[in-house]
Amino acid sequence: MSMQQLQSQQQGRLLLNRSQTIVEIFIALMIFSIAFISLIVLVNNYIKILKTAKDRIIANFLAQEGIDLVIAKRNINKAQKLNWLDGFYNNFCIDINLNIIQSNDISNCPLYINNNQFTHTPSSTSTTFSRLISLTTSTHIATVTSMVQFEDQTVELQTIITDWIP
Amino acid sequence: MKKRSFTVLEVMTAILIFLIGIGVIAGMYVNLVKHYLISQNIQIALGNVKLALEKIWREMKYGINFSTTTNGLIYQRITDCKKVTISYEPTSKSILYILDNNTSTLIDPEYFEVNNFSVYATGSLANSGDYNITSFKLITISLGGIARAKSIDVPVNLQISVAPINSVFASTTCGF
Numbered sequence: 307m308s309m310q311q312l313q314s315q316q317q318g319r320l321l322l323n324r325s326q327t328i329v330e331i332f333i334a335l336m337i338f339s340i341a342f343i344s345l346i347v348l349v350n351n352y353i354k355i356l357k358t359a360k361d362r363i364i365a366n367f368l369a370q371e372g373i374d375l376v377i378a379k380r381n382i383n384k385a386q387k388l389n390w391l392d393g394f395y396n397n398f399c400i401d402i403n404l405n406i407i408q409s410n411d412i413s414n415c416p417l418y419i420n421n422n423q424f425t426h427t428p429s430s431t432s433t434t435f436s437r438l439i440s441l442t443t444s445t446h447i448a449t450v451t452s453m454v455q456f457e458d459q460t461v462e463l464q465t466i467i468t469d470w471i472p
Numbered sequence: 473m474k475k476r477s478f479t480v481l482e483v484m485t486a487i488l489i490f491l492i493g494i495g496v497i498a499g500m501y502v503n504l505v506k507h508y509l510i511s512q513n514i515q516i517a518l519g520n521v522k523l524a525l526e527k528i529w530r531e532m533k534y535g536i537n538f539s540t541t542t543n544g545l546i547y548q549r550i551t552d553c554k555k556v557t558i559s560y561e562p563t564s565k566s567i568l569y570i571l572d573n574n575t576s577t578l579i580d581p582e583y584f585e586v587n588n589f590s591v592y593a594t595g596s597l598a599n600s601g602d603y604n605i606t607s608f609k610l611i612t613i614s615l616g617g618i619a620r621a622k623s624i625d626v627p628v629n630l631q632i633s634v635a636p637i638n639s640v641f642a643s644t645t646c647g648f
Contacts, residue, residue, distance in 0.1 A: 342497065349504050356511040360619075362631060370529075370614075371633040373533050378610035378635035382595050385609070402592055402612045402633055422588040423614045424631045433629075 358459070365435060365454040365461040368417065368424060372439050372452030373465050375400045380467055390469045391448065397440050401425040412438040412455050446470070513621035518628065519585040521619075522546050524567065524578045528558060528613065532634040538608050545591045545611065550638065557636065558613075560589035579617075580602070584628075588616035595639070608638050 379400070383392045395408040399415035402425060409415050415438050417424045419431040433456075440451040446469035454461045478486075532538075535547040535556070544559040544567075545624050557570040558578070567579040581584055595609025612633040619626040 346500070346504060349508050349623040353507055353511045356515050359515060360518055360626065363518055364628070367525065367630055367632055371631060374633045375610065378595060378633075381609045381635060383641060385595075401535065402594075402610070402631075404594065404610065419616075419629055422590055422616045422629065423612065424629070444493065 330342045342393050358457075361434065361456050362405050362459070362461065365456050365459070366442075366463075368435055368437055369452045369454045369463040371402075371424075372400065372454070373450055373463055375402065375404065376439060376450045376452075377467060378407070388403070391441075391443060394441055397438060399426050399437065400439055401427070403427075409438065412436045412453060499583055510621040510624050514619045514624075514626050517619040517621065520629070521579055521584045521617075521630060525613070525630060527578070529632050529634055531556065532611060532636060534638065535636055536638045538611060538636065538639075540591050540593055543589070545593070545613075547599075560586060567615070579615075582620070584617050584619055586615050586617040588614070589616050607637070 337465045359417075376394075377435050379393065380390055382404070383390050393406050395406065397408070399407045399409050401417075402423060405426075407415075407426065413436060415426060415436050417435045417437055418427060418429040419425075420427050420429045421432060424433070424435070436455045438453050438455075440453070442449040448467050449464060450467055451462060451464045503594070531549055532547060534550040536550060537546075537548045539546050541557070541559070545558060546555060546557050548555055554572055557568075558565075559568045559570060561568055565581045566577050567586055567589065568638075569576050569578040592612040592614070593608040593610065610633060611632060614629070614631045616627070616629045619628050
């Protein structure tokens with residue numbers, strides 16, 4: 307092996323053993339950061355969804371309750387031989403005391419906690435939930451829509467009630 | 473150009489910076505996983521309560537002969553006319569489901585600790601009429617408790633109201 311060949315071989319080895327440039331390190335760090343931040347964002351979003359799920363469960367029960375309150379009021383009207391829609395409006399708030407308040411805006415129907423119960427009676431314990439009931443009536447049938455709003459979300463349930471007892 | 477190797481001090485400093493970085497990232501990751509597991513536990517706890525309340529709601533919807541007790545309520549199932557007692561146990565902070573004499577835990581305090589339980593019934597008519605006068609027209613169950621997830625407790629208030637279908641029937645298959 308000539309002296310020239312040995313020198314060029316050594317230069318090649320030096321090229322292979324060269325350290326990373328600042329750009330390469332920067333790119334590697336960037337890829338690593340993107341991957342890690344994505345992971346954090348993903349898990350964070352999942353946690354947020356789980357937190358919302360709690361409120362959604364409560365909202366679903368409250369919406370179902372709204373429908374049952376209307377059915378109970380209709381049943382009492384029938385039992386007392388009143389008009390089956392006596393006391394109802396097109397849009398209203400109703401709670402477990404079966405007190406009906408006319409309202410067209412759901413923000414006027416916030417729910418509070420009174421003695422561990424969700425009612426519309428104002429108390430020191432407010433909730434994020436509001437509930438509005440809408441009634442679309444025809445001769446012997448009415449469509450009941452129960453809408454519960456919390457934060458920026460809405461749960462809506464609908465059923466049909468009749469003038470006769472099913 | 474003379475190529476010099478790293479000094480021990482340089483290597484030590486590099487390793488220290490690396491370890492601090494790894495420590496911070498690992499800490500963040502562990503925290504993240506911890507929160508994720510807590511959220512999942514809360515979800516399981518709430519899922520159990522949801523199932524329990526839906527079961528009560530369904531049975532009460534078609535139930536008959538309701539009456540309230542100090543810590544709960546009693547009704548009859550329309551499917552087999554068996555007596556069901558829903559009872560709150562303040563000592564164990566659980567909700568019991570008693571079918572005839574068989575007791576089972578409806579809401580397990582290991583997942584969801586019930587601190588408040590109330591039953592509100594209305595619409596029972598005192599005057600005789602065409603409809604079943606013994607049944608309530610509306611029954612509301614409210615419960616407040618804590619969904620348990622390791623070190624984090626999440627307070628939750630839930631409420632179901634039922635307008636029983638048979639509350640307006642004059643008679644049923646169970647003889648009421």
